[in-house]
Amino acid sequence: MPRRTLTANRTATRTAPAASGGRSAAVAAVVSTALAAGLLTAAGAGSAAAAGPAIHDIQGSTRLSPYDGEQVAEVAGIVTGVRDHGSRGFWIQSAEGDQDDDPATSEGLFVYTGDASPTVTAGDAVLVSGTVTEYVPGGAESGNQSLTQITKPAVTVVSSGNELPPATVIDARSVPDAYAPEGDAADDGSINSLPLQPRSYALDFYESLEGMNVRVGPSRVTGATDPYDELWVTVKPGENRNRRGGTVYGDYSAQNSGRLQIQSLTPVAEQPFPKADVGDRLAGRTEGPLDFNQFGGYTLTARTPVTVERKGLEREHARPQRKGELAVATYNVENLDAGDPQEKFDALADAVVRNLASPDIVALEEIQDDNGATDDGTVSAEATLEKFTAAIEAAGGPAYEWRGIDPEDKKDGGEPGGNIRQVFLFNPERVSFTDRPGGDATTATDVVRSHGRAALTHSPGRIDPADDAWLDSRKPLAGEFTFRGRSVFVIANHFGSKGGDESLTSHHQPPNRSSEAQRLQQAKTVNAFTKKLLKADRKADVLVLGDINDFEFSATTKALTDGGALRAAVTSLPRSERYSYVYQGNSQVLDQILTSPSIRRFSYDSVHINAEFAEQNSDHDPQVLRFEP
Structure with a gap:
């Protein structure tokens, strides 16, 4: 996501006190x-x-x-x-x-x-x-x-040439475990006017050092080097650590207080910033002023060289599905359009084939129209999908077919002019798609009972596209598949983004999560549609998947799973393995696959190939679920 322009704001003027005796x-x-x-x-x-x-x-x-x-x-x-x-x-x-x-x-x-x-x-x-x-x-x-x-x-x-003030050490002993005080209810939940308690709260500790010369010692990298030449470390080696070196964000009250962003004061042209992946190690002593910025909060702006010890984190590979297993994946391919370099298509295709083991069904998010961000009314993504499926086949994968619905121009959010949407890829040698015509950008699909089973009126079809929940947002795409004679319903989603939410370092504590309101409505709509399918056939196999843009413990996920209609499959993993995205040094869940009650046994993988690495083909990790319908 491109960065926003920095803007300034001044609080109300206060009367200055007399200077201290010091x-x-x-x-x-x-x-x-x-x-x-x-x-x-x-x-x-x-x-x-x-x-x-x-x-x-x-x-x-x-x-x-x-x-x-x-x-x-x-x-x-x-x-x-x-x-x-x-x-x-x-x-x-x-x-x-x-x-x-x-x-x-x-x-x-x-x-x-x-x-x-x-x-x-x-x-x-x-x-x-x-x-x-x-x-x-x-x-x-x-x-x-x-x-x-x-x-x-x-x-x-x-x-000139004076000795610098000694650097204050930031380490596991000095940073409190508690993250922030509760905001003042009389001040709209703000902590701005509360007296700082640096021995009690991490945010107060960092604020008490704002602008001071600080130092961290060797520290584990928890957020890979990004395009803006920044990385994240933790000064607390054991804080919610996972086996790949990250720090997992598993609860709204577990913000991971040891995280700190690292930048360099030296321009990259004079001293290149190191490329680092999660699990690498910031070497030696890194020292410089403690800043506060828009994109990471408290940041050590390193005056000394930033050096990294590489640990060689490897990209994961999912196991292939067995003969009787249906493998279904979701993958956010980050604004893919036909004008992107062939190298990006080849890398994404290789990931589908090598890292995901060619799933039977792949729900793609962020497929753009054929000319990407060019805003000329184009909505077709045929050239984008032809280029992608050709790249998959060239990489040794199956000859995937696809199904999708072109959105109305500029109605689904995302990059202006890009017209992103969800699309199904499927391997016709393993699974068939049940085509029922009539679905388009504005026509809703529905559920009927046919021959004693649930069926979609339009396949592919969109779920309640006129509902206000989907205003300027991607509409869910529903499709009906058949695997070994059994129907499987797949609903691909890309819920509203977290743009506009306040950061963990907000002066409001807890931070305002304004974007959650739309996702909550979206989740309720998808949950209601799932219940329609289950009412028509309580044994229906339903998979709700995609970029949910919210955590497994969020109100959004609770609304999706309301009434036992769905289960968040990521919760079948150990807590330390639950993540698909890394943001500000926190490994967290955004992408999910949810299952209906009939899918009792399954194998779930969050396949870590992007989010932990400085070199990425997407900023999301794909998810794969395998089960026997």
């Missing part, structure tokens, strides 16, 4: 050096020592600075890091350590230089004047916490 200790050396160098007059030195607050005064003991919106003069510090790309600026930190003996107040601060390149280097002793602001990466509506910073700065370099 202020003179903080600037004494800097002012003295400035006087000796002739950079300050005696009058100026007196003004600097008396008027300017210390960094910890500006940061305060909550998430919001008591100086927000105020002008400050001659704030003293040592430069600990410089960023001359993206959000330009530099970090300063008190040279004297924790002067106020308050672990809740940070001794570091970001100085934002705007379009201008910073003119300082690490080790400079500086005096900074400017305006204190609370910047919200992503804007106020994102729910993100804010970053305290000085803007429109006037900077005086007093001396």
Whole structure:
């Protein structure tokens, strides 16, 4: 998903308190050096020592600075890091350590230089004047916490080559297990105004170090290097670890407090960022200022080189289905269209054949129209599917046939102009498709009882496409298959995305999950349709599958399984194996296959071939279920 433009937001102006008594200790050396160098007059030195607050005064003991919106003069510090790309600026930190003996107040601060390149280097002793602001990466509506910073700065370099303040170590002992305090109900669930408790909550601990020079030691990678040259590690080796090296997100209250994003302050052109997969190891000591950004929350912006020890994680392979087993898979192929390079088609095809063992039925999500994001009214995906099925056959797979329904132009969400939809591939040598014409983008399929069994009125057909649950979202695709004389109903889904939800580091705790409302309605609609099938034939074999965009413990999944109509097959796996996606260092479930009660025995695989790797053909891992109808 492309990144959004960074926007700023300022909280209400507050009256600045008087400077603390530690202020003179903080600037004494800097002012003295400035006087000796002739950079300050005696009058100026007196003004600097008396008027300017210390960094910890500006940061305060909550998430919001008591100086927000105020002008400050001659704030003293040592430069600990410089960023001359993206959000330009530099970090300063008190040279004297924790002067106020308050672990809740940070001794570091970001100085934002705007379009201008910073003119300082690490080790400079500086005096900074400017305006204190609370910047919200992503804007106020994102729910993100804010970053305290000085803007429109006037900077005086007093001396250079100074020793940097010692780095604060972030490790398993220092980070609390509890993630965040409960938000203040009187403040819309926000934690912004609550006093920080860094010894009790991980988010408070990280906030108490905002802008400070920090360090992590050798740490396990839990989120692979992404296209923006970032990776995630955990400083807690045993926290919800799985056998492949990831950290599993298994509950809303198990956010995994040891996770931390790592970036580099050095531009990639000067020092390439390492490629790392889940389970690799961040080597040595990695040190730099602790930032807060839109795309990962608290982030160690490494001033030192980022190096990785590779552990050689391998992509998994599903076992082939046996003669009497029907193998059904779901795979989000990430905006596949006919204009994509042949290499992408070949890689995805190889995954279907080699890693998934050529399932009998494959439900695909994110098949785009033939010209992808070009917005010209094209809705057919025939060229995309011909190219994909040809690539599968060339890789040694079966000659898959396909069934699908073209959406209305620009009605199903996704990438603008792409017209993504779900499509069934099936191996006609193993399974047959029951075609019942009449289904189209706006005509709903229904359930009837025929010869004592359930049947679809349209196959393929869409489920309740006019229902508000599917507004600007992908409509479910239902199909009726026959395997060894028995009907199998497959419903392919791509529920609404989590876009718009607040992150785990939101200032609302718990974070708002606004997108869940639509998925909940979608789940209820699919559940009701499944119950229609089971009412017509209580022994009907029904598989509901796809990119559900929600966790196995979510309200969405509970609505899908309501009344015992379906079971989430991923729950048959050990808890540490339940994931199909990695987001911000958390391995989690988004893709699912759910089974009707008649499917009592099955074999389930979440086939890990993408989500844990820096090199991906899709950002989702496919799922495969095998059973005997």
